[in-house]
Amino acid sequence: MKPSEDGIIIKGSREGLLITLGPGAWHNALGALEARLTATPEFFKGARVALLVGSRKLVEADMRAARDLLAHHDVILWGISGDDEETQHVAALLGLDAQLSPRDQAEPRPRPTTTELPIEPPPPIETAGTGGPLESSAVDDHEAGLIARRTLRSGQQLRHPGSITVIGDVNPGAEIVAGGDIVVWGKLRGTVHAGAMGNETSVVCALDLAPMQLRIAQYIARSPEGRRRKSAPEVARVRDGKIVAESWEIK
Amino acid sequence: MPARVITVTSGKGGVGKTTTTANVGVALALLGKRVACMDADIGLRNLDVVLGLENRILYDVVDVIEGRCRLRQALIKDKRLSELYLLPASQKRDKSAVKPDDLIQLCNELRPEFDFVLIDSAAGIEEGFKTAVAPADEVIIVTNPEVSAVRDADRVVGLIEAAEKGPARLIVNRLKPGLVQRGDMLDTSDVLDILAIDLIGIVPEDESVLISTNRGNPAALEEKSEAGKSFRNIARRLTGEDVPFESFKNQGGLFGRLSRMLRRDGRAA
Numbered sequence: 174m175k176p177s178e179d180g181i182i183i184k185g186s187r188e189g190l191l192i193t194l195g196p197g198a199w200h201n202a203l204g205a206l207e208a209r210l211t212a213t214p215e216f217f218k219g220a221r222v223a224l225l226v227g228s229r230k231l232v233e234a235d236m237r238a239a240r241d242l243l244a245h246h247d248v249i250l251w252g253i254s255g256d257d258e259e260t261q262h263v264a265a266l267l268g269l270d271a272q273l274s275p276r277d278q279a280e281p282r283p284r285p286t287t288t289e290l291p292i293e294p295p296p297p298i299e300t301a302g303t304g305g306p307l308e309s310s311a312v313d314d315h316e317a318g319l320i321a322r323r324t325l326r327s328g329q330q331l332r333h334p335g336s337i338t339v340i341g342d343v344n345p346g347a348e349i350v351a352g353g354d355i356v357v358w359g360k361l362r363g364t365v366h367a368g369a370m371g372n373e374t375s376v377v378c379a380l381d382l383a384p385m386q387l388r389i390a391q392y393i394a395r396s397p398e399g400r401r402r403k404s405a406p407e408v409a410r411v412r413d414g415k416i417v418a419e420s421w422e423i424k
Numbered sequence: 425m426p427a428r429v430i431t432v433t434s435g436k437g438g439v440g441k442t443t444t445t446a447n448v449g450v451a452l453a454l455l456g457k458r459v460a461c462m463d464a465d466i467g468l469r470n471l472d473v474v475l476g477l478e479n480r481i482l483y484d485v486v487d488v489i490e491g492r493c494r495l496r497q498a499l500i501k502d503k504r505l506s507e508l509y510l511l512p513a514s515q516k517r518d519k520s521a522v523k524p525d526d527l528i529q530l531c532n533e534l535r536p537e538f539d540f541v542l543i544d545s546a547a548g549i550e551e552g553f554k555t556a557v558a559p560a561d562e563v564i565i566v567t568n569p570e571v572s573a574v575r576d577a578d579r580v581v582g583l584i585e586a587a588e589k590g591p592a593r594l595i596v597n598r599l600k601p602g603l604v605q606r607g608d609m610l611d612t613s614d615v616l617d618i619l620a621i622d623l624i625g626i627v628p629e630d631e632s633v634l635i636s637t638n639r640g641n642p643a644a645l646e647e648k649s650e651a652g653k654s655f656r657n658i659a660r661r662l663t664g665e666d667v668p669f670e671s672f673k674n675q676g677g678l679f680g681r682l683s684r685m686l687r688r689d690g691r692a693a
Contacts, residue, residue: 323585324620325582326578326579326581326582326585327575327576327578327579327582328579328582328583329582342620344578344618345575345578345618346575346578346579362618
């Protein structure tokens, strides 16, 4: 994957998104970040983010600017990680995570210890080269995805720039936001958003598709209320400007 | 054999954590086990009331942790069962008075003396919950067959799993068989369908629990109480005995069956 023009690289981790900022002056880097936030607000809304700043020397005002910028887009800044010791110190003073632990760096590890949402294997994934929200190539079909081999329970969240596969159930109150497709090998009853960066060709499929709310790109649908249907594998996709669910048939 | 430390928690309040802790504690003691019930709901002390031991409190868990007394002095021996002890919560302090490490230390002191240490957790998922779960070897989640309680229980199961305290086991409390049969209440299978954890007990709604709780005389002591029987069965399952789950059919008889048939036909039509 080649780096995008603005030099920004977004990865998924268990703790949230890891965003590597491009080189250059801080306000330029933040400007590029803002462009990303504005381009795909749906993907970032409600996310937790750590900024990887490399060897930059940052002062408190720089970090506050970043935090305010992210907060303005409803994104929580949880950490700033860099090589410079003084920068780490300032980040720690602001209550930010300055030393991202190995598991936050999304390195493959055999088994998570204590984390809100253990996922295996952790995804060393990048979404470089994602341009605007309307580019159909916003998410590369061949890009590896994230696999969560467990049931997502109420309050748990998965967010990844690529596709997400859950082997297990997605319970009411759980949320999945993916840049690409969402596949649930189990019962889907939580809230899901596929193609959150604007890809209308994304699909959501589940062995039992009964989500609280289902979004694909900018479209929103709810499961029909009150009707108890037989559970059968279904695929939801956008057709003629509407989200439709179709039964899964092998052709 | 050192004690098994079991934390009873729920997420949602009012589902019967304290009642469960008291009754399972009593039922285990009835089986001859040495049991310590600890109230970790600091500031909202009530396990002592349910056990009817309120008037015997001299020291509480915070006194032990802050060194004002020895553990032995704070443990209250039950008035009915010689193997049952209570470690009461402090009523004057709040959750910040006890840290997870304090409780771990305390449980380590209790372990050699008992077969079971039952910890009554605070509701919620904040400090009180985290502290109560810290020393746990096992966790029991109490829920009611209603959507909001199950949703909260699901959140708690997720946190327990993440903290690697699991696998948590489930008690479905206050089940109303009549409502379930009419299709107006979640059935145990509906609850398990969402939570997907092992079931360790189903306790029916039973007025005798309310009465016995108010009197400080846990229902598990009453031979005839249906809920008491369920709590005794839970205790037996905790000791490893294979006890089949009860099926509650208080809507039986000709009338109940007729009305169910009529309803079913009505729905099919």
